[in-house]
Every structure is written in C-alpha cells, then in structure tokens.
Amino acid sequence: MVKPTLGSRASLAVAAVAALATTASAQTFRRSAACPSLGCIYPPDQSSFIAGQVFDIRVEIQAPANGSTPYNNGVPSSEFALYIGGKGADMQEVSSFYDREDPQVESYNFTYYEDLFQKANDSATLVNVLAKSYRHVTLFNPGEYELKLQYNGGSETLAHWTVLPLAEARQAKNVILFIGDGMAPSMVTAARLLGHKTVNGKYKSRLQLDESEGFGMQMTHSLDSYITDSANSATALMSGHKSTVNALNSFTDSTGKPYGAPKFETIFEMARRLYDAKIGIVSTAFLADATPAAVVAHTPQRGAYDYVIDQFLDGGAVAFNGTPQNFSWTQWDGPDVLFGGGGKDFVPKASNKNVSKIDRFLERGYQWSTTNSTLAELDNSKRALGLFSDSNLPTWLDRHVYTDNLASFGAWAPENKTFTAPTTDVPGLKDMTLKALDILHTRSKHDGTPFMMMSEAASIDKSMHVADYPRALGDLLELDDTVRATLDRLEELGIREETLVVVTADHAHGFDVFGSADTEYLAAQTTIEGKRDAIGTYLESGLSGYQVPQGVNPQNQSEFVGPQGPGFPVTWEPRYTAAFGLAATVDQYEDFKTHPSVRATSLEPLKNGTYRASHDDSPDGFFISGVLPTSNDQGVHSLVDVQVFSFGPGHELFRGMMDSTNIAQKIAQVMDLGRDKKGDLAVSQRKGKGKGKGEGEGKK
Ligand SMILES: *[C@@H]1O[C@H](CO)[C@@H](O)[C@H](O)[C@H]1NC(C)=O
C-alpha cells in the first residue's frame, strides 16, 4: 500500500497501488479457488462460454499432508483422468476429444492457512499437488457439456459447462464499454445532487445516465468471495467468467505463480481474432492497473505490472520475465489505442530489465503523445499510445478546481526521459475518449471492420478508498459528461445507429448521503457532540448547497451555472455540504468539506503494521471510529449490486437483473461474436446477416 503524502506528487496520484486487494485481513480461508474437494477442474462447474471462445483447461489433484483433513499421508494418486461429454452423450478423455497428446503432469506443493488461529500460530497446512493443463482449447457447438475428473481411486469432481447459443443476427457493429470503477448506485444519486438542481422537488436537468435506453443491475461477486476487487470484476465484464480476487482473465491455480494459470479469452481478443476489430483502451488510472489490464492481460496476479504491459503488446502467450509460456494463444499485436497514466511502468527500470516499453510501442509503428495538446494532433489513421502521467491521472477536481496541485504532477520530461515534469496540459477522460473514438472510427472505416473501446473512470474508486467523496463524485460527473459527449460524437460520425454503448461499474463502495452538514457551525464547535449537531437530517438536510454560489441560500430557486458549465457544481466549497460516509471505514476525522488536497484519512503505518487516523486530514473534523481491521489504511469495496446503463442497438438485452458475466456475453451476442475456425458453424453460413460493413470478414 502506498500512502499519499499531502501536497506531493504521490498525493495527486491517488494512492497508486491502493486498490490492490490485500489478503492480510481475510476472515475466511480456502484451500483452492472453486475447489472444495481434492480434485479441481478449471473452468469450474457452472462456467458459460461464448461459442468459439478460447480457454485453457486445468485439473489439480490435491492431497493435504497435515492440517484438519490430511489425505493419504499427503500423497495424491497419480492415477487421474478428465473426461468430457455432451449431455447424455458418451464421455471421452479430454486429450482424445481434442485429438492431442496428454499434457505433462506437474508436481509441486503449496501451503495455506485454514483459519485465523492457524495463521496466528503460523502453522500452515501443506498440500501436495499433481496437475495438468490442456492449453488453448475451444468449444464451438452451443449446448450443455459435462466434465468428469476421476481421481484418488474412485473420487469424482463434476463440472457442468454451457456453450451459449449463437446470435441470430448482429445488432451492433461497434461497442463502447464505460466502466465507472467502484460506482455504486448511491454515488450516481449523490453525483446528481451535486451536479444538478432541484426546484420544488423536481430536477431541472438530469444526468446523461438518467436518460439511458436500457437499464438494469448486475451482481458483482467473484468466484470464491462475495466482495470483489477490480481485477476479477473487470474480468467478468470483459470475458464472461467469474474469477478470484486479483485475477485477470485467468483462474487462480495453486502454483502461486503469476504466469501459467488457466486463461480464457476476452471479448476484445475475440473481436480482434475473428473480425480484426479495432480495439481502444482508455483509463484515468495507470495503464497496468486492473481495469485497463483486463481487456487483454491474463494473470492471477494483477500486481505483475511488467507482465501486464508486455501483454498489451504481445498478448497472453508472452514470456514472463524470461520464462517462456510454452503455449500458443490468441494472436495479438497490440491495441489500436492505449491512453491513460502509468508512464512509470513504460520507462526502463530494473524490474523490466531496463527495457523502454515506449520504444517497443514505437518500433511497432505506434505514434505517441504525452500532453493534451499533442493528443489532439495525433493522426487518426495510426495506432496511438498516450501516457499522460507517471501514475494515475489527476482527478477532475484537481484538473479543474484545485489546479495548484498540478505543479508537482508527473508529466513526461523529454530531456530526462522520465515522468517527472509539472504540467497543466493534461487531458481528462472526455478528451482521451473522444480522440480514441476518432482513431477507432477512422481505422475501422478504412478496413471495413468493427471497433470496441473500454473507457474507465478510475478515480471514482481510488478517491472513495480514501473517503474523498467530492473527488470521487467529480470524476463520476466527468464520466457522465464523457458519455454525453461520446453519444454526440457517434451521432456526428453517423455511427450512433450501429454502436452499442454500455455504462456500468465493476463493484460498489458502501457509500451514501444521509443529510447535510453546516461546515461553518461544525468548525466552530469544540466537542464531538457539538460537531455532530452540525449534521442536518430529514427536513434540515435542505437542498443541494453545490447548486448555488457561495453565500446564497440553497433554497434559492434561481438556476446558476458554475465555471465548468451545466452538469457540474456551481461551487465545490459550499457552507452546506452533503453529509456523506462509507459503511466500511478506517478510523478517520470527518469535516464533510471538499479538501483542497487529496485526502489521507490514515497516517503512516505504526511500527506494528497498524494505521491510525490522521487529524491533519480534517483539522476541524470529529473522530469516527472505523470498522475495518487496523491493518487497513483505507476503505474497501462493498456488496451492493451496480447499475447497467445502455444506449443504442442491442440495449434491450441489458435490462433487469444480470450477473456481471452476462455483460461480456450479451456484448458478444450483440456483436455476433462466437464464431469458429473452418468446419463448425462456419462464418460463411452466417455471412450477410445483420448490417454493417465487413460482416463476417476480416478474419485473420
Ligand atoms: C515442497 O516443494 C519444494 C520445491 O518445490 C521442496 O523443496 C520441498 O521439499 C517440498 N516440501 C515438502 C514438505 O515436501
């Protein structure tokens, strides 16, 4: 965990590694992901595949040597076999089904804690494993499949898989997927309150998200935990498979290694492989971060940043740190657009053997940009890399209101080839997304192929982690503004009718607004009780202080427009702020003000590895006792379902209660992904259905 220090570049970078989930405070433990018995099958029971989706199969036979359920002195039986069959049809061994040699058996051990007592005693259970992986397999025919693993002389593990039906016709040629990281429904509501005015109980204007044509909700839980991180939740959205915390488009095997785990193809990889689709990745995070990485990276360890950057360029078969992967994977030679922060991971450094990843992109023919001005000048017909910051981009609030914070910002310094320069010439989500759209449109039009873009508002989440509600909501309003501008640009380009736009979140934060706070009265009080009296509930909550200029009563019905135009607050520093909070907090001081610097609710770790609240963070504030283990330096994600907004062709599919995995599957359906290589359900059979140029063509 990186602590933001007030006023430093690190503080602008909003705790770069902060979102990375820790396991240090886990309260339940399991031996292996999705494997309660001693025989594991990956992909596990209940997996659904897009027809033709490439994946790996892995089986593990585990034998605990000690702990509460030792088995056979820790010796797994070397006699084991995996069978596959359609429902009712004869089963056959997977290697004969795929007409290939049986893979080599791996043999190793791992340890795990069964509960907190074992952990406190530091006595882990030892497990010996035999395993094998069938790489790069595919199921083309829709329907039900059954997998049976026989092991340990008579034990069986079953997995039922579904290959989803093919679409009847293509509904949209292009897809844009917006992800508001950590964007809980309550945060959308709060952003509306800050950015739009009510008169006599009715909103005078609304969010673009409020105008969505399709609306539904999705459940975000992961494969083996009900609270998710951004890696496996983005994985579900982009590949249609549940996975484990910290995993990107792969299952977490028991090797503990960041490479070699069983993978599955993302819809972006599929669209590239099948249609030569142009792919855009845009994020306000550092680009190796979980959500942008989930477009194309495969690893159970999202923190393997150098490996993630290499996969942006070379795809999932690339060597890890010199260790060859020994398998083929979907052809991938880089996205058409990659815009965001995280220059630190592209410059030469010890961990990447001093290789400049920027040079590697340039050698591949990419143009690149490091400022908002040069972004605008990029050639729309060429692939482009944009690195606008050392780590995360500054938040919308820092770019528009607290611009002094940019003085210590890490922009590209050409003379030093480092990301250490100050600049105010930095793009926001809207600038990056619209430019990416122009490039994708130009390139896809030229080649007669579709395009897909993922655009992430990352600091909604990063700010929520440190209870910096105004920064989170500022970036949420920027996302809403970006969605509006994107729909307008699609209209201008004449492709609105052939482009599906989906806006969703990858998970929530337990956040809500419960009243207002009179910040002046609060600051003047000296006792906790006095300060808490500044909170107005029910009738006293009043109306949004953000929609009137400073000094004007929030009940004033005139409509005011702030410096950033409609859809944003008139002021960020009203006397009457929203009283907001999180369900899962660390100890902190709260004053309900917009903080000029990025918030730092907790101080440096104490010698014993715990954190304590920082009074400097909110000098006027009162102390709120947290509920998380004191080893946490920030808040965590929460369980509540998140919204799915959709616009354009195919939006009808994104209604009602969905699972996170359905998002990728429905996008595949709308784009009519799910085709094959020669033989099965051939591309040619379905050619000419749907509309749009390049239908069924451009297959590599
Ligand atoms: C576990 O495996 C490691 C190497 O893979 C080996 O050195 C070690 O002896 C094994 N431990 C046990 C207890 O078998």
Ligand SMILES: *[C@@H]1O[C@H](CO)[C@@H](O)[C@H](O)[C@H]1NC(C)=O
């Ligand atoms: C160590 O393990 C034993 C047995 O499970 C348990 O009773 C004891 O409380 C543990 N010690 C600690 C410090 O947790």
Ligand SMILES: *[C@@H]1O[C@H](CO)[C@@H](O)[C@H](O)[C@H]1NC(C)=O
């Ligand atoms: C299991 O065996 C390993 C290796 O001998 C040992 O380190 C570990 O403490 C043992 N765990 C338990 C729970 O006995």
Ligand SMILES: *[C@@H]1O[C@H](CO)[C@@H](O)[C@H](O)[C@H]1NC(C)=O
């Ligand atoms: C790949 O194959 C080489 C040579 O057989 C071997 O040394 C290496 O361990 C393999 N790598 C993986 C990840 O399996």
Ligand SMILES: *[C@@H]1O[C@H](CO)[C@@H](O)[C@H](O)[C@H]1NC(C)=O
């Ligand atoms: C990387 O650069 C550092 C500093 O110049 C040098 O000490 C190190 O040996 C280099 N490492 C490699 C793998 O070239």
Ligand SMILES: *[C@@H]1O[C@H](CO)[C@@H](O)[C@H](O)[C@H]1NC(C)=O
């Ligand atoms: C570039 O490097 C020089 C020499 O180390 C240093 O003085 C200067 O501040 C650096 N400039 C930037 C923008 O990092």
Ligand SMILES: *[C@@H]1O[C@H](CO)[C@@H](O)[C@H](O)[C@H]1NC(C)=O
């Ligand atoms: C980026 O540049 C464009 C013009 O190309 C301008 O409209 C926009 O306001 C700039 N964005 C920022 C954040 O300065």
Ligand SMILES: *[C@@H]1O[C@H](CO)[C@@H](O)[C@H](O)[C@H]1NC(C)=O
């Ligand atoms: C609302 O505020 C404006 C600007 O301060 C002021 O001119 C106007 O008189 C106010 N309206 C009322 C009814 O107080």
Ligand SMILES: *[C@@H]1O[C@H](CO)[C@@H](O)[C@H](O)[C@H]1NC(C)=O
């Ligand atoms: C860690 O240290 C702090 C300050 O010395 C103390 O208040 C706290 O109780 C300690 N926590 C633990 C878990 O030891």
Ligand SMILES: [Zn+2]
């Ligand atoms: Zn997060």
